Amino acid sequence: MRIVFKTSYDKDIDLHEHGWSRAKIAVLAAIMVLLPFFVGEYYLAEAANTLIWALAGMGLMVAVGHTGQVSLGHAAFLAIGAYTDSALMNAGLPFLLSFPIAGIVTGIFGAIIAIPAVRMSGIYLAIATLAVFAIVEELVILLEPITGGVGGIMAPSIQIFGISFDRYGALDNFYWLILAIVALVTWGYANLMRSPTGRSFLAVRDSEVSARALGINVTRTRSLAFGLSTGVTGLAGALMGHYIGFYNYELFSIFISINLLLVVTIGGLGFIQGAFLGALLITAVPQVIAIARDGLNANFGIDLGGIPGLDTMIFAVILILFIIFEPTGLYGRWLKIRTWFEIFPLARRDMFRRQKSYLKTERMK
Amino acid sequence: MSLLEVKDLAVHFGGVKAVDGVSFDVSPGEVFAIIGPNGAGKSTIFNLISRIYEPTRGTLRFDGKDITGLKAHDIARLGIARTFQNIELFDHSTVLDNLLMGRHTHRATNFIQDILFLPKVRREERAHRLRVEEVIEFLELEAYRTKMIAGLPYGVRKVVEIGRALAIGPKLILLDEPASGLSVEETQDVAFWIEDMRRDMGLTVLMVEHDMSLVNQVSDRVLAVANGKPLAMGTPSEVQADPQVQAAYLGTAVEDAA
Amino acid sequence: MELMQLVIGGLANGCIYGLVALGFVLIYKASEGVNFAQGDMMMLGAFIALGLGNADELGLPFGIAVIGAMAIMFVLSWGVERVVVRQIFGQPQFALVILTIAMGFVFRFVAGSIWGYSPLVLETPFAGQNLRAGGIVVGLADLVTIGVTILLTLGLWAFFAFTRIGLAAQAASQNQMAAYIVGVPVMRVNSLIWGLSGAVATVAGVLYATKGAIDPNIGLLGIKAFAAAVIGGLGSLPGALLGGLIIGVVEPIAGRYAPGELAKMSPYIIMLVVLVARPGGLFAQIQMKKV
Amino acid sequence: QTQGVTDDEIKIGGAHDLSGIFAPFSVPAVTAANLVFDEVNANGGIHGRKINYIVEDHGYQVPRAAQAANKLINRDQVFAMLLNLGTPHNLAMFQLMEPKGIPNISPITAARQMVEPPAPWKFAGTSSYYEAIKATAEYMVAEEGAEKFCLMILPTDFGKEIEAAVLELAEAGEIEMGAEISHKPDESDFTGALGKVAESGCDTVGMALGVSQQINAITTARKLDMDVKFMLSGAGFHTVVAKGLAAQGVMEGVYAGAGWQDLEARAGEPEVAEWIASYKEATGEDLPSTGALLGHGGATTLVRALEAAGPDLTHESFIAAMETLDYDDVISGNHVDYSADDHVGADEVFVSRIENGSWTLVQTLE
Amino acid sequence: MSAVLSVRNLETFYGAIMALRGVSIDVEEGEIVTILGANGAGKTTLMKTIAGLMDPEKGQITFMGENIAGLEPDRVVRKGISLVPEGREVFPYLTIEENLRLGAFTRRGDASGDLDLVYQYFPILKERRKQAAGFLSGGQQQMLAIGRGLMSDPKLLMLDEPSLGLSPLLTQEIFGIIARLNADEGVTMLLVEQNAHIALETAHRGYVLEMGRIVMTGPCDQLAASDDIQEFYLGRTDETERGQKRWKRRKTWR
Ligand SMILES: Nc1ncnc2c1ncn2[C@@H]1O[C@H](COP(=O)(O)OP(=O)(O)OP(=O)(O)O)[C@@H](O)[C@H]1O
Ligand SMILES: Nc1ncnc2c1ncn2[C@@H]1O[C@H](COP(=O)(O)OP(=O)(O)OP(=O)(O)O)[C@@H](O)[C@H]1O
Ligand SMILES: [Mg+2]
Numbered sequence A: 001m002r003i004v005f006k007t008s009y010d011k012d013i014d015l016h017e018h019g020w021s022r023a024k025i026a027v028l029a030a031i032m033v034l035l036p037f038f039v040g041e042y043y044l045a046e047a048a049n050t051l052i053w054a055l056a057g058m059g060l061m062v063a064v065g066h067t068g069q070v071s072l073g074h075a076a077f078l079a080i081g082a083y084t085d086s087a088l089m090n091a092g093l094p095f096l097l098s099f100p101i102a103g104i105v106t107g108i109f110g111a112i113i114a115i116p117a118v119r120m121s122g123i124y125l126a127i128a129t130l131a132v133f134a135i136v137e138e139l140v141i142l143l144e145p146i147t148g149g150v151g152g153i154m155a156p157s158i159q160i161f162g163i164s165f166d167r168y169g170a171l172d173n174f175y176w177l178i179l180a181i182v183a184l185v186t187w188g189y190a191n192l193m194r195s196p197t198g199r200s201f202l203a204v205r206d207s208e209v210s211a212r213a214l215g216i217n218v219t220r221t222r223s224l225a226f227g228l229s230t231g232v233t234g235l236a237g238a239l240m241g242h243y244i245g246f247y248n249y250e251l252f253s254i255f256i257s258i259n260l261l262l263v264v265t266i267g268g269l270g271f272i273q274g275a276f277l278g279a280l281l282i283t284a285v286p287q288v289i290a291i292a293r294d295g296l297n298a299n300f301g302i303d304l305g306g307i308p309g310l311d312t313m314i315f316a317v318i319l320i321l322f323i324i325f326e327p328t329g330l331y332g333r334w335l336k337i338r339t340w341f342e343i344f345p346l347a348r349r350d351m352f353r354r355q356k357s358y359l360k361t362e363r364m365k
Numbered sequence B: 001m002s003l004l005e006v007k008d009l010a011v012h013f014g015g016v017k018a019v020d021g022v023s024f025d026v027s028p029g030e031v032f033a034i035i036g037p038n039g040a041g042k043s044t045i046f047n048l049i050s051r052i053y054e055p056t057r058g059t060l061r062f063d064g065k066d067i068t069g070l071k072a073h074d075i076a077r078l079g080i081a082r083t084f085q086n087i088e089l090f091d092h093s094t095v096l097d098n099l100l101m102g103r104h105t106h107r108a109t110n111f112i113q114d115i116l117f118l119p120k121v122r123r124e125e126r127a128h129r130l131r132v133e134e135v136i137e138f139l140e141l142e143a144y145r146t147k148m149i150a151g152l153p154y155g156v157r158k159v160v161e162i163g164r165a166l167a168i169g170p171k172l173i174l175l176d177e178p179a180s181g182l183s184v185e186e187t188q189d190v191a192f193w194i195e196d197m198r199r200d201m202g203l204t205v206l207m208v209e210h211d212m213s214l215v216n217q218v219s220d221r222v223l224a225v226a227n228g229k230p231l232a233m234g235t236p237s238e239v240q241a242d243p244q245v246q247a248a249y250l251g252t253a254v255e256d257a258a
Numbered sequence C: 001m002e003l004m005q006l007v008i009g010g011l012a013n014g015c016i017y018g019l020v021a022l023g024f025v026l027i028y029k030a031s032e033g034v035n036f037a038q039g040d041m042m043m044l045g046a047f048i049a050l051g052l053g054n055a056d057e058l059g060l061p062f063g064i065a066v067i068g069a070m071a072i073m074f075v076l077s078w079g080v081e082r083v084v085v086r087q088i089f090g091q092p093q094f095a096l097v098i099l100t101i102a103m104g105f106v107f108r109f110v111a112g113s114i115w116g117y118s119p120l121v122l123e124t125p126f127a128g129q130n131l132r133a134g135g136i137v138v139g140l141a142d143l144v145t146i147g148v149t150i151l152l153t154l155g156l157w158a159f160f161a162f163t164r165i166g167l168a169a170q171a172a173s174q175n176q177m178a179a180y181i182v183g184v185p186v187m188r189v190n191s192l193i194w195g196l197s198g199a200v201a202t203v204a205g206v207l208y209a210t211k212g213a214i215d216p217n218i219g220l221l222g223i224k225a226f227a228a229a230v231i232g233g234l235g236s237l238p239g240a241l242l243g244g245l246i247i248g249v250v251e252p253i254a255g256r257y258a259p260g261e262l263a264k265m266s267p268y269i270i271m272l273v274v275l276v277a278r279p280g281g282l283f284a285q286i287q288m289k290k291v
Numbered sequence D: 001q002t003q004g005v006t007d008d009e010i011k012i013g014g015a016h017d018l019s020g021i022f023a024p025f026s027v028p029a030v031t032a033a034n035l036v037f038d039e040v041n042a043n044g045g046i047h048g049r050k051i052n053y054i055v056e057d058h059g060y061q062v063p064r065a066a067q068a069a070n071k072l073i074n075r076d077q078v079f080a081m082l083l084n085l086g087t088p089h090n091l092a093m094f095q096l097m098e099p100k101g102i103p104n105i106s107p108i109t110a111a112r113q114m115v116e117p118p119a120p121w122k123f124a125g126t127s128s129y130y131e132a133i134k135a136t137a138e139y140m141v142a143e144e145g146a147e148k149f150c151l152m153i154l155p156t157d158f159g160k161e162i163e164a165a166v167l168e169l170a171e172a173g174e175i176e177m178g179a180e181i182s183h184k185p186d187e188s189d190f191t192g193a194l195g196k197v198a199e200s201g202c203d204t205v206g207m208a209l210g211v212s213q214q215i216n217a218i219t220t221a222r223k224l225d226m227d228v229k230f231m232l233s234g235a236g237f238h239t240v241v242a243k244g245l246a247a248q249g250v251m252e253g254v255y256a257g258a259g260w261q262d263l264e265a266r267a268g269e270p271e272v273a274e275w276i277a278s279y280k281e282a283t284g285e286d287l288p289s290t291g292a293l294l295g296h297g298g299a300t301t302l303v304r305a306l307e308a309a310g311p312d313l314t315h316e317s318f319i320a321a322m323e324t325l326d327y328d329d330v331i332s333g334n335h336v337d338y339s340a341d342d343h344v345g346a347d348e349v350f351v352s353r354i355e356n357g358s359w360t361l362v363q364t365l366e
Numbered sequence E: 001m002s003a004v005l006s007v008r009n010l011e012t013f014y015g016a017i018m019a020l021r022g023v024s025i026d027v028e029e030g031e032i033v034t035i036l037g038a039n040g041a042g043k044t045t046l047m048k049t050i051a052g053l054m055d056p057e058k059g060q061i062t063f064m065g066e067n068i069a070g071l072e073p074d075r076v077v078r079k080g081i082s083l084v085p086e087g088r089e090v091f092p093y094l095t096i097e098e099n100l101r102l103g104a105f106t107r108r109g110d111a112s113g114d115l116d117l118v119y120q121y122f123p124i125l126k127e128r129r130k131q132a133a134g135f136l137s138g139g140q141q142q143m144l145a146i147g148r149g150l151m152s153d154p155k156l157l158m159l160d161e162p163s164l165g166l167s168p169l170l171t172q173e174i175f176g177i178i179a180r181l182n183a184d185e186g187v188t189m190l191l192v193e194q195n196a197h198i199a200l201e202t203a204h205r206g207y208v209l210e211m212g213r214i215v216m217t218g219p220c221d222q223l224a225a226s227d228d229i230q231e232f233y234l235g236r237t238d239e240t241e242r243g244q245k246r247w248k249r250r251k252t253w254r
């Protein structure tokens, strides 16, 4: 059992409560940085992919997890980020400029959309964003000179100061680039959540009336949150474009929006860590299933490859079992496991048994 | 000069005249109580002052300024804080965070500074914490500092809500039934807190309350309303002596309760 | 005249959206949850009807096949609630969203495994039968669709407005705990509503199948139907139908008169406009919280 | 040693849509391909090597296709890819295939990018939609007196290919262009679009919609008594289109152009009958669908090329062997021949028309 | 007399938090029993556990000789227990009349007589019967919750802070109704109330619950006479100035 003595307010304000958790992050970061030296191309590319999804997940998390704005349209913002970045690079801008600009453009677009949408909540907002998605999809097809229309475009190769960061030419560098971006965004996100802005997001999520009574401008806060959310998603979109290399509007389908929603909810709504765990789940589990299926075939001669859709079905069943087992998400489960170990000898076996719980209408905020 | 001036305030919801021509003034440093039967329009008056409802007619002036045209989120900045009858806390945050959210009007950093967590943000955070700790100490909430609201008993939540309003650092605080659901002992604490707010913090208090012993104990003046209309105004004892008030509101309990 | 033709076709199509939307509303009204597998339940219902009715399958008469499919889907959906959905009772609504998205995959797999992934045509007695009146052609299937939709909407509306269980279901959606303490068996009511929505989905699926072929992915229609339900005001049955009809009618009219891509965008533009103007949908129930 | 080749095994990969909207193509294709491989493996494999076909499902999502390619190429180290579905999906996967020269055999997309710009490792099974439609449209001009074309298409690769073909004819002055209408995959009412068609006075509609949408649209046109002909691509050259509402006869006179022939008319041929029987045994389906034809064709090509490449199997020897292939595919009813400067297997285009609820071949164009 | 409700060694948890630590109480036929306790003592938890809204970890709950621990809440209602919950849990989008009719959900016969009775108790509810309950004032919602509880014609009525937010006049009326129902119709009651004065006046017997444990029990007049009760629940009238209350007296049962 660990007891933390807090001797100054800084202890609460700091990102890490104690040296131990700081050390854990440092070890994790070191492993991530050194990864290219240990694993082959397959795993490295998957790691890069997972990081991109985590980035997009963090984007959506700001909206869904922290301000309670459900979006079914985040694929549209991925698209805007990707196309803006590519267009700017094709226009001659270096990645170091085009990338942040892509994020800002997407963010501003999102923030503007959020203003008329401010009075919507929950499902209504989700459908409004779905409509935005459908419209953006058409626009992408229409803006053929920039987007390549239906045919699609090739993502330009990334060069920074003459060094190649190309996904297919220099995977190591590309991976490190993504890692650095993700680390930076994570740090900024964590900062946000320990500052007044982050608190105002939570306030708007839990009770709009109270937030107003405390002087929080709900419209502005929600619009800011949505703008930040879409901005980060736009960054992820730009990276996804570079990662895939060639894409058209079909890359950014409604399924991507749904997958992102899975990332944040399965990961754990309202936790930054949740975005990472969720991304890991959505990218790694299907691969694990596929590898396990190959293994069955190779070792036992059980060939399941011939059953169409089985992989997807198994993935769906895992999701179902998971959500039944832990409706609060992966991170919630992790917290419980951690608590159990922290208070180890004192833990009761059924300490985390769910007490019956009941829902009330959420139509009134 | 009065701090809050309410003139001929009215609001109608469809056929229901929830508030119908109420006027009163609250002087600085005063504890002013509104009493009245259930559904008399007391909470609605609060909602009008905090600009959640649009008045059908009438004006509201605070500190000499007309606030009738302001938005709900502008009210806190002027120095008006409130609590809610049904408790409206941020359920998925800790007590500490709830109180810190009360400091929103005092924030001096923008979101970019927040994201970068510049030293200024840290300085500001420390200052907010200091203020909030004072509130925590005042309301004796130390034991609950890092507890989630969702798991707290009713009485504690009521107190946290008062704390959140105090964290705003207001001039005027509106308390909607601060003692409902509290035991006698806890009600006593509330009485002391109101006294201290007025005496030590220089606050003006506008309160809706059904517990007449608390009203008697702390308030300078009382307004009784019924059916959205004013019934009587004066010192607690004057108002309680009013036969209309007795009939509509107090019943025969006046003697036992006091 | 042409406009009339467009409107009638649109109404029939909108009725199908409306029917799927009814399923969403049913479950929403009983639990405020959104069943993202509703479209897939429609698909499954259509396939079961096909399995019972088509000549090269069981070959039962059409009416019996449809009723049988409704019954099977009722039991199936009811069972799904009992076995799966119930496990997350009282958990945040998001859990249901994820759960039903995943269930959709399973339903598609089941249908694909049984009936294959290639499109199949459901044999119906109305196929190719058209009625003509004053230059307007109306498919018999369209008429049946409109009629059935009106009947079902009325029936379900009456169920919620006048029956004890209907009222109890609404109560349960607004406050599960309070519903329990007045003695509403909330979970059992939920199962029943799920069963009903399975049966309604079957009707929608059968009527949808009259328009073309079905394959395990037709459930995608559910997304648009869901949007229709939402712009109608998710808690309202007539609203769902109206939402469906709006989308249904806008589509062909925009397809006819709006230029190019605008035609494709128009249902979504209408959705946005409706939601901006009425953030709780057309038949919004009270939104503001009384404090 | 070339990747994916051991003494007793050849690993082949494929990224398909086994659970998404294009499952109607991928699923039968994979089934048919596996039937071919099962038979080959049962007979001892090719030069002693068994074929291990590793099948991935991308559900028509590009990111999952990229993941599948990463797994197949970098982890499983497959020798070649077979029957990959989807244009953007294929193009995304090309990025990994190109540096390693992984052969891409008979992808299920008839986009021209599958062989253009030319590369040694790119092989297409049949002619592109573009060529098929162009030939079909020319046929319709010549034989059916088609003068004015309208288009009803999805904004996908096959929609665009059809558009390009028809537009090219229009530019050449052979036909006139009417309304061009773009649709969404979830549309289910075409009255409005058909109104546009009627207004612009087209006599022929080139159509590239989902299978069920096509049935729906054509039925609606018949209901409205519109006198127009419909021309579909290979994606619409599907048994269900002919059979579906056969009883009502509404589908009569619908044309389709594709790089293979419909099976039904040839079901009597012994080899075809045998295949249909074995397919039925495996799947329970009476008539293999379009996807099955493509899958069977692609797998056969692969097997033949592997045989021709000899025991010393490398990418070079394989590609060289591919370029020598020249045979009649009895099942698809087409002639397959590759060469160094022709990486399209079957170059013919078969124009078929629905008659009495069956596709009937009306012309074969080279 | 026989115990209608008897609770033995009840333990209830919220996840890791133990809210009830072995509570045993008895409620006899025809009696009004009140439970006093400070904030967070576990009164609401006890009520909810009896009603089946929460699962006890250990212990028995016997109602009319039947064990009802762990039963689904709707079954408990059918057995004749009705709960008026803390904090006015009404159905906000349903009309007042619908709310009340739902109160009689488990009853077979005609409940319109009781509906009239509730309207007679709370005329304002009748006036507003076609309005959505969500817009009622706090006190009006409380009336509605109580009215709904009465509609089920229970054998045992559990009231969790019924006077919450009610005007003094209505508080008296409510307790008048409680006493009358008990006397005339023999309804057994379990009552949690912060207004200890009126609770002790109305009830026959009382328990004191602290930190999830029963620390004191007895007939109400005896309880009312106890120093601790006077100090903590009745509020001695002589100590109203803060100066005199800088220190707190410790409860002797701790
Ligand atoms: N938003 C609203 N829509 C409709 N009616 C409303 C609304 N807000 C308040 N009312 C009505 O106005 C009247 C006054 O309500 P209010 O909440 O102000 O009463 P109150 O005096 O605070 O009563 P209580 O002591 O019970 O809290 C009530 O009859 C209520 O139904
Ligand atoms: N949802 C919850 N999660 C965790 N702990 C809870 C939860 N609800 C209540 N508790 C804890 O259980 C204990 C008992 O709470 P309960 O609500 O039963 O008290 P009470 O006696 O009814 O108090 P009050 O007088 O405020 O209504 C409290 O200490 C509280 O902190
Ligand atoms: Mg009030």
Ligand SMILES: [Mg+2]
Pocket: B154, E043, E044, E045, E086
């Ligand atoms: Mg309580």
